[in-house]
Amino acid sequence: MWRLSPWTAIAARVLPRGIGSVACYSKTVKGHSNPLYSPDNLLDIATGFHKRNVQAVYLDLPARFTIPVDDTEFPAHLRGATVDMAQFRHRLKTQNISSSVVDQLNAMNFVWKPRQHRWNLNIMALKTFVSEYGHAVVPQNFVVPEDSPKWPKESWGLRLGLFVKSARATEDKLTSTRIQQLEKLGFVWDVNSTWQLRVDAMAHFKTLHGHLRIPSTFEVPERKSWPQEMWNLKLGHIVKNARGRQNTIPSHRVEQLTQLGFEWKLK
Incomplete structure (x- = not known):
């Protein structure tokens, strides 16, 4: 079977599927001078992976893997080898790689910088x-x-x-x-301060309108009646999202909204 170190979910969709239990021998190669880490071998390895999952958007090889000894998608001299992609990338920095190999790898959407x-x-x-x-x-x-x-x-x-x-x-x-x-993208570095801003915006809406039945399309207008830090806040979407996540929101926050008069279920 394939012996892999942990890696991303994207790479998981690139790994060969449907491979049964096979006997693999360890042909781990160390040192940058070993002939395993050549541009041509990289192309053969990438091609083998690509054939296994041609539907993958990108070819993101795992950091370390062992090629099954009986997998005919790979050349015989590579079967059973344990490959360290960090070694490959280091080696490729010190040797020339032909434009033909580069073009073929790019055609498979090979990931050069994981x-x-x-x-x-x-x-x-x-x-x-x-x-x-x-x-x-x-x-x-x-x-x-x-x-x-x-x-x-x-x-x-x-x-x-x-x-x-x-x-x-x-x-x-x-x-x-x-x-x-x-x-x-509006990334929030301090989640707690953002939450409080949203609660304050709901409270302000209630002050202005006397209720918390906020339309799902409501966005805080750029008006003097609203604090400037709340302008353009998509409050309607936030409220709608909160209703759908009642079971996953921390209990103290649920209680905070409930005390404010938040309606979890619209009548």
Whole structure:
């Protein structure tokens, strides 16, 4: 069977499927001088993966894997080899790779820079989340639904909630470019302060209108009757989303909204 180290959900859709239990021998190769790590072998390995899943949008190879000894999609000299992609990428920096090999890899949408690629996929998914829900406060357990036409195919199965949590935790390590990418989408660094702003906006709506039956299309207008920090807040969408997530919102927040007079079920 394939012996793999943990890697992303995207790569999981690239791995060969339907492979039964087979005897694999370890032909692990160390050192950058080993002939395994050649451009031609990389092309053969990528081609083998591509044949296994031609429907994959991108060819994102796992960080480390062992090729089954009886898998005929791969040349005989590669079967049974344990491949470390970090070794491959390091080796390719020090040797010439022909334009023909590059073109063939690009034709399969081979991922040259996995970390940047996965960042880009998560940003794409976050853009879709904002478009769908009207905000960038992604629940920690949120996973991009699969087979949904609302989401780009290449983002299906991404653990977007964990990506957002990680981004908050590593803000001081992010480049200014990445921080700008997130903030252009309305990324929320402090979830608690954002929640309170929303509650305050609901309370202000109630003060102005005497109720909390906020239309789903309501957006806070740029008027003096509203605090400037609330302008353009898609309050109607926020309220609609809260009703649909009553069972997942922390209990103290549910109580906070209930005391405000929030109607969880419209009559």
